[in-house]
Amino acid sequence: MQLAPKSSRNRNIIGGSALLLLLTLVWIAVPAVKRWSEADVSVPLERLRIASVVRADLVRDVSVQGRVVAAVSPTLYATAPGRISLNVEAGASVEKGQVLATIESPEIASLLEQSESSLEQQSMELERQRIESRQLALDKRKAADLADVALVAAKREKRRADEANDVNVISIIDYEKAQDELRNAELAYQHAIADADLFEERLAFELKASELSRDRQQMLVADLQRQVDALSLTSPVSGIVGDLLVSQRAAVSRDTPVMAVVDLSQFVIDALIPESYADDLAIGMQAEILVSGSSYDGQLVAVSPEIIANQVRSRIRFSAEMPGNIRQNQRLTTRILLEERPAVLTLQRGQFLESGAGRVAYVMRGDGYAERREISIGGRSLSAVEIASGLQEGDEVIISSIDQFRGAETVMITD
Numbered sequence: 001m002q003l004a005p006k007s008s009r010n011r012n013i014i015g016g017s018a019l020l021l022l023l024t025l026v027w028i029a030v031p032a033v034k035r036w037s038e039a040d041v042s043v044p045l046e047r048l049r050i051a052s053v054v055r056a057d058l059v060r061d062v063s064v065q066g067r068v069v070a071a072v073s074p075t076l077y078a079t080a081p082g083r084i085s086l087n088v089e090a091g092a093s094v095e096k097g098q099v100l101a102t103i104e105s106p107e108i109a110s111l112l113e114q115s116e117s118s119l120e121q122q123s124m125e126l127e128r129q130r131i132e133s134r135q136l137a138l139d140k141r142k143a144a145d146l147a148d149v150a151l152v153a154a155k156r157e158k159r160r161a162d163e164a165n166d167v168n169v170i171s172i173i174d175y176e177k178a179q180d181e182l183r184n185a186e187l188a189y190q191h192a193i194a195d196a197d198l199f200e201e202r203l204a205f206e207l208k209a210s211e212l213s214r215d216r217q218q219m220l221v222a223d224l225q226r227q228v229d230a231l232s233l234t235s236p237v238s239g240i241v242g243d244l245l246v247s248q249r250a251a252v253s254r255d256t257p258v259m260a261v262v263d264l265s266q267f268v269i270d271a272l273i274p275e276s277y278a279d280d281l282a283i284g285m286q287a288e289i290l291v292s293g294s295s296y297d298g299q300l301v302a303v304s305p306e307i308i309a310n311q312v313r314s315r316i317r318f319s320a321e322m323p324g325n326i327r328q329n330q331r332l333t334t335r336i337l338l339e340e341r342p343a344v345l346t347l348q349r350g351q352f353l354e355s356g357a358g359r360v361a362y363v364m365r366g367d368g369y370a371e372r373r374e375i376s377i378g379g380r381s382l383s384a385v386e387i388a389s390g391l392q393e394g395d396e397v398i399i400s401s402i403d404q405f406r407g408a409e410t411v412m413i414t415d
Contacts, residue, residue, distance in 0.1 A: 041405050042412040049400040050364060051348040053391045058346050060280075060339040060379045066271035066289075066316065068330040072237055072263040075245075078256040079230040080105045083249055086259075090244050094235045094261065101258055103231040112224040119217045126210045133203040140196035147185070147192035154178075154185035239263040267326055269298065269316040269334050278312045280338045287316045288335040291323045300336060341379055345387040350399025353377070353385065362411060364396035370411045 078084065082105035088094060161178035164170035242260035246252055269289060273281065287298035302315040316334055326332070352361060358377040362370040375390030391397065405411050 041408040042414055043404060045413050045415055047400070047404075048398050048413070049350060050396050051350070051399045053345055053347050053387060053393055053395040053397060055343055055393050056346050056384075058341045058344050058379055058384060058386050059337060059381050060341070061335050061337050061381050062273060062277050063333060063335045063382050064271045064273055066269035066332050066334045068267050068326050068328060068332060069270045070239075070262045070264065070328060071266040071268045071317065072239075073242065073260055074236050075260045076100065076233045076235075076258045078103055078252040078254060078258055079233070080108055080227060081253045082106075082231070082251070084246055084252050084258065086244065086246075086248050088241050088259075090241055090259075092241045094239065094241060096235055096238045098235045099232045100235055100241065100261075101233040103233070103252065105228075105231055108224065108227050108231070112221070112228055115217065115221045115224050119214070119221050122210075122214045122217050126207070126214050129207060129210055133207060137196070137200050137203060140192075140199045144189070144192040144196045147189040151182075151185040151189040154182040158182040233258060235261050237261055237263040238265070262328070264328070267318070267322060267328075268301070269332060271314050271316060271334055272311040273314055273336070275307050275310045275312060277338065278307060281312065281314065281336075286319075286337045288337070289316065289318065290333045290335070291326060294323070296320070296323060298334065335382070339379060341386060344378070345391065345393060346384040347387055347391070347397055348384055348399055349380070349382075351401040352397075352399050355401045355403045358385075360402065361391065362398040362402055362405060363391065364398070364413070368413050370398055370413055372405075372407075372409050372411075 080103055082103040085102045085104070086100070087102065088100050094100060157178050158181075161170060161175050165175045239262045242262050244259050245257045246259075252258070281300065281303050283300055283303060285300040287300055289296045289298045297319040298316045299319050300314060301317045304313040314336075316336070359374060361373050361375045363373055364370050373390050376388040378386030378388040380386070
């Protein structure tokens, strides 16, 4: 049986359909090929994080982990050599002024007794000297009074001699003798008064010297008494006893650490801040302390002047009432507010800062492409950075890592 040849009409239909299909594929592929030719790299959208540039207030801050420590934790030291007796155990609760330990120092106690005896002796000697001074001063005044009586008598005899000489009933020799006796009496009285005054002045000087010697001995006794009182080590604060640094009945020397007392009523945060923030730190800066999900106001109260292991030690104190659930050596997150910049261009922080060294960003163009831009970064906070140049408000920026773009000028973003 012989097959009939296919009609040319069928062949034309099949060829037209193939051509139409080819044209359709070309029409679909040309834009895609064009897009691929314009981009250096293609990245799926699902692998990217995108954020908008907005104008907002930027608060520069730094977040650090801090350790809760007692604001006041004095250490008691031995005030003199001797043997120590401890009156408390480690961890015991104590009150301010409570005697925690006693040092036995026979040498200081003996010196105090000797000084007290010497002070008593000097006080008695001073009183005896005062009595003798009054008696000697009285003798001098008595001599002055007798000289005054002799002067009065000589003046009376002089008046009698003057009257007798007026009526020529006394010899010249007797008259001159009366004058000489008056002169002698005046000189004797003047010398007696001067001698009494000078003697009283000398006695006052000697008494003052004795009083100064007695006062010096009193100060020595007071100082030794202070040393004896200091042998009883008292707690300067109310709190608990920390570590005992010596054993019971141990022999200690002067300035040997004995024990620490911890005041649990006031805590501070001891934090280590990275060296890069050292120039921005200043005492008085505000801080936020996170405790069990709640935020408490704080203040930076101390900054170390030295940098150790690329870190700066600082202390942060609670500004208001402390929470009641914190404990010694507890780890807390603290946010220190360094600076506030109002109404600046900001962008959410992301890995693009590290991968682009803060100088490169990729901005979405709206046609499925992202283009590379040179930027500069200003201040930084925990959640955002300030855009100093290179971007505008409303720009859509890729904030995920840009390492995958390999420095391309244009990147195609696929669905």
